[in-house]
Amino acid sequence: VKMKSALVWLSVLFVGAYAAPNDLPSGRVVGGSNAVSGQFTYQASVQYCIQGTCSHACGGAIIGSLWVLSAAHCITQAPALGSYQILAGVLDLNGENPERQVIRVSYVLIHPDYEGGNAVPHDLAIFRLATPLTLNALVQAISLPDQDEVFEGNAVLSGWGSISNTNVPIMPTTLQFVEVPIIDTETCKTAFDAILGGAPNPLDLEANICTGPLTGGVSICQGDSGGPLADFQGQILIGIATWTGNPCGRAGSPSVYNNVSYYTRWIRGSITG
Incomplete structure (x- = not known):
């Protein structure tokens, strides 16, 4: 094996x-x-965008109004020509409830000891949002x-x-x-x-x-x-x-x-x- x-x-x-x-x-x-609704207010969807279309790629944890913690391989294993956005405040990825928030990712910090690839330690990345999330009943930091x-x-x-x-x-x-x-x-x-x-x-x-x-x-x-x-x-x-x-x-x-x-x-x- x-x-x-x-x-x-x-x-x-x-x-x-x-x-x-x-x-x-x-x-x-x-x-x-x-x-x-309201059970996992810290849950985010990390979405990969290319040619105007964005879709769920990975999960993420909201740790501040400007910050989402996720996995480094979500960045390093994707084509570099795409971009990322964060979706928060929803249960259904396609839902249009009033608390839904979509914010562009400004930059990503990858843990310095992550060596790239699959099934390796330090597979951690911090996403910095371009504008802050509005914290409310369905969007909170953990x-x-x-x-x-x-x-x-x-x-x-x-x-x-x-x-x-x-x-x-x-x-x-x-x-x-x-x-x-x-x-x-x-x-x-x-x-x-x-x-x-x-x-x-x-x-x-x-x-x-x-x-x-x-x-x-x-x-x-x-x-x-x-x-x-x-x-x-x-x-x-x-x-x-x-x-x-x-x-x-x-x-x-x-x-x-x-x-x-x-x-x-x-x-x-x-x-x-």
Whole structure:
């Protein structure tokens, strides 16, 4: 089993070209439910625009009126001739509710240790908006954790990623969510060692955080990249979705996120100047 075929990034831009065959899952939220209005006010859609047409590429977490945290591969693996916008305040990607806000991205800060490509550590990017979001009942920033804060128990994943547990993505327009258990990184590493069959394991025990369940049926998927994993109360950002096994929801395969508390100091320094 080659690692490239076993592990996949989750940007919806690359479902056709890069969805890997049968080894590590990728995520709709697979196994999720429809969110309700006001449930995930910090959720954003990172949209790739080309020739006047914009569409959902990745998820994002609103961390300030001018800032959205997402995955670096959403930028580096896309054609450079496009641009980006942020959609916030909606449950349905096609909805036209009054709280809907669409704002152009001014620039992006990619973590300096991100080396590019799929299933690597430090897959983190900060999007700076051209104009501030209007914070309201459906658009709010989520708090960052303390540097190196440790989380246990259950967390909540949300996103517009594929809901299919096969290699053929099914993309919802309504935001999905699911409660997932945080699993320790040693257990996560062991699970991917088994899937990879001796190939190098890209999991970083400090920079990544993982969720189950390892019984399968629930995971992140294509289109969930960059999306938020929050504490059960939806008050603190725990993770930013980055990669998983293929196909999504595969038994024995965790979902992998950037461990936000590992990066809190860098994030705060980047958005406060």
